[in-house]
Amino acid sequence: MKILAIETSCDETACAIVEDGTKELVSVVASSKDFHEKTGGVVPEVASRKQLEFIFPVLERTIEDYCEKTGISGKDEAIASIDVLAVTVGPGLIGSLVVGVTAAKALSMAWKKPLIPVNHLVGHIYANFLGEPSDIAFPAVCLLVSGGHTDLVLMKGHGDLVYLGGTLDDAAGESFDKVARMLGISRYLGGAVLSQKALDCGNRGPAKLFPRPMLDQDNYDFSFSGLKTAVKRYLDGGERDISCTAREFEEAAVEVLTAKTMKAVNNFGIKSLLVGGGVSANNRLRENLKSETEKAGVKLFIPEPRLCTDNAVYIAAAAYFNNTTKVSEEIRAEPSLNIMGLV
Ligand code: KG4
Numbered sequence: 001m002k003i004l005a006i007e008t009s010c011d012e013t014a015c016a017i018v019e020d021g022t023k024e025l026v027s028v029v030a031s032s033k034d035f036h037e038k039t040g041g042v043v044p045e046v047a048s049r050k051q052l053e054f055i056f057p058v059l060e061r062t063i064e065d066y067c068e069k070t071g072i073s074g075k076d077e078a079i080a081s082i083d084v085l086a087v088t089v090g091p092g093l094i095g096s097l098v099v100g101v102t103a104a105k106a107l108s109m110a111w112k113k114p115l116i117p118v119n120h121l122v123g124h125i126y127a128n129f130l131g132e133p134s135d136i137a138f139p140a141v142c143l144l145v146s147g148g149h150t151d152l153v154l155m156k157g158h159g160d161l162v163y164l165g166g167t168l169d170d171a172a173g174e175s176f177d178k179v180a181r182m183l184g185i186s187r188y189l190g191g192a193v194l195s196q197k198a199l200d201c202g203n204r205g206p207a208k209l210f211p212r213p214m215l216d217q218d219n220y221d222f223s224f225s226g227l228k229t230a231v232k233r234y235l236d237g238g239e240r241d242i243s244c245t246a247r248e249f250e251e252a253a254v255e256v257l258t259a260k261t262m263k264a265v266n267n268f269g270i271k272s273l274l275v276g277g278g279v280s281a282n283n284r285l286r287e288n289l290k291s292e293t294e295k296a297g298v299k300l301f302i303p304e305p306r307l308c309t310d311n312a313v314y315i316a317a318a319a320y321f322n323n324t325t326k327v328s329e330e331i332r333a334e335p336s337l338n339i340m341g342l343v
């Protein structure tokens with residue numbers, strides 16, 4: 001089954017075609033990131049206008065690349081070979097989501113193909129199902145670490161997710177971004193830049209300058225806002241080494257993420273840990289989780305960095321494994337934007 005998926009939840013306009021939920025045939029991602037760099041944060045109105053500007057070129061490029069890759073000779077044949085459409089319906093910026101959902105609904109009607117709504121966060125988890133058939137065993141624990149969310153979820157099977165806990169304030173990615181900004185190394189989406197900067201601190205042992213919020217609490221919740229404030233106070237206190245401050249912050253955030261995740265893994269006695277979201281591209285987090293899961297005899301699944309940040313490939317994968325035509329029919333019959341509430 002070939003699924004064409006559209007993702008427009010924030011500042012990326014993405015489209016992909018995936019076969020049987022695991023084989024990526026094409027993926028196109030356009031981003032308005034550069035425009036938000038200027039304002040030091042995403043301006044929803046700008047993001048949605050860029051979505052409007054990018055959506056048709058991205059769709060066209062997807063079909064062109066698909067024809068080129070598969071040897072299909074023309075657009076009509078390409079469209080005929082697509083079985084199902086999928087689209088991110090939330091969470092995200094409403095103005096951005098509307099662009100993708102409207103395009104997907106229009107294509108669904110014009111091409112007469114069912115449309116599957118996908119939750120963006122569930123999509124991040126499904127980046128782990130792409131590629132070679134994997135031996136993911138259920139129940140699994142999922143750590144979702146993105147710019148807007150930090151959640152621990154128990155996945156009992158496809159479409160059977162139980163929320164265990166999550167951040168009470170800032171998301172992990174948001175705290176990386178804000179600290180990167182305080183350090184003056186990036187104005188927007190600075191997680192990867194901060195991580196790179198932290199490497200310059202060398203091999204000095206961590207001084208544990210910053211708190212490990214909620215580490216000792218017996219729950220699966222997180223808090224990153226106090227950690228961010230601790231970094232601010234430290235920076236206000238005098239001349240500081242930027243790379244070592246970055247490293248201390250990264251150490252603290254990654255330690256809490258790893259410890260709470262392993263708590264869930266151990267308490268539920270599970271054998272597979274799935275990680276997703278932009279922050280799962282972080283090398284320190286990847287290394288820490290790798291060594292802790294190895295010690296615990298648990299199999300770790302983290303997507304390749306390219307698939308950690310927003311794209312439409314994992315949206316297609318999620319749609320494949322959660323294919324509910326009942327919902328898709330409701331969507332096609334529903335002319336209003338209420339479909340946002342469906343997932
Ligand atoms: O999943 P994503 O692309 O978008 C959302 O759904 O939010 O995640 C973006 C977040 C940003 O906060 C970005 O700074 C962070 O992921 N991020 C990283 C790294 N790469 C991306 N954070 C830490 N280390 C990285 N290498």
Ligand code: ZN
Pocket residue numbers: 120124146147277278309310
């Ligand atoms: Zn995301």
